[in-house]
Amino acid sequence: MHTVIIGIGGVGGYFGGKIANSGQKVSMIARGKHLEAILRSGLQVKSIDGDFETGPFLITDDIYKIEKADLILICTKSWQVQEASEFIKPILKEDTIVIPLQNGADNAEKVQSVIDKKHVLGGLCKIYSKIEVPGVISHFGHTPEVIFGELDKSRSDRLQKVKAVFDKAGFKNKISEDIQIDIWSKFMFITTVSGLGALTRATIGEIYAHPELNNMLRATATEIYQIAIAKGIEMPLAIVDGIMTFIGKQPFDATASTQRDIMEGRPSELDNFNGFIVKEGKKLDLETPTNAFIYSCLQPMEAKARNEVK
Known part of the structure; x- marks a missing residue:
């Protein structure tokens, strides 16, 4: 091969x-x-x-x-x-x-x-x-x-x-x-930690340990779950709880690559993560307020990294 x-x-x-x-x-x-x-x-x-x-x-x-x-x-x-x-x-x-x-x-x-x-x-x-x-x-x-x-x-x-x-x-x-379930499960994890990590400049462990930020992690994941279900992905009922448990087991000082890209001023996968959920939510007539907040706050940095600021 x-x-x-x-x-x-x-x-x-x-x-x-x-x-x-x-x-x-x-x-x-x-x-x-x-x-x-x-x-x-x-x-x-x-x-x-x-x-x-x-x-x-x-x-x-x-x-x-x-x-x-x-x-x-x-x-x-x-x-x-x-x-x-x-x-x-x-x-x-x-x-x-x-x-x-x-x-x-x-x-x-x-x-x-x-x-x-x-x-x-x-x-x-x-x-x-x-x-x-x-x-x-x-x-x-x-x-x-x-x-x-x-x-x-x-x-x-x-x-x-x-x-x-x-x-x-x-x-x-x-x-x-069922590769779609696996893809969306990974997507739920990486999107949940990436955007919020970039916004707070905190590690995964720091975000998870902070009560209010922990709630935002769960809200982000829940919105992703709702989009997946609406798109016909047969996600397990307990997937959000499972993702939260998985996040809690990550190395305390870990950061996601998209978070590092945003923090270092490079083009990132923001549009493919939180942005994707916001856009799919509009198509499906589903509210995604947490993802929308994270996406909107990070958009100016993304535009600057891509030289799109006018």
Whole structure:
């Protein structure tokens, strides 16, 4: 299997690095100083589970230099998914499998809007990681995991092919029985902690321990649950309680990547998180006051980061 990783940030760098380090054929798309550093010294991964250095079969910024892919993992930010889907068209075969792994509730739909839906699996990952410096990925929390599945809930043969790649790479992975439930559960968690974390500049532990902010976490998650149910996602009745318990078990000093992006003045996934819930709420005629408050407060910073202030 030839695996291609689009985006060598915290997610693509870690999981792509693990696949390459297991001796499997991996090509990577990277740019700028990150690309230069990996070409010069290889990809370095600093991990709480053990550091390693590896080199992909090929790393480039030119998609036309990459051989046709068996498996493509899109590991960009959510707002880059459609662009990435257009970008990968030259390396698609009849049976190429494409899995988006970034945060967000509608990434598979974004990919399907650009390429034939037959290629697309739903997917998500669980990991705390980031680019420490060019060429170096830091994994600093959680046992990394990838969850993936057919969007129609079928149990296809190709799922086992993907699992074989991940198993050989040596990271935790699971074929989902209902990938939409898993995607929305992860989305509920990451959206709930990201926006409020960016707004307060506090860690997940600090927010969870603060009574009023804890209530806002729950209100944010509850609104997401209501949107999911309205969209036909069969979320468990106790999912909000479960997400709150899960938030409480996170490392006290942890922060989400979107929070860090906003705090550091970079374009973020705000529109794909709290903004997505606000927009879906308007479509579905459902009130989302907590998400709307968080989104509205952070919009000026997002506009500034994207040079959209007029």
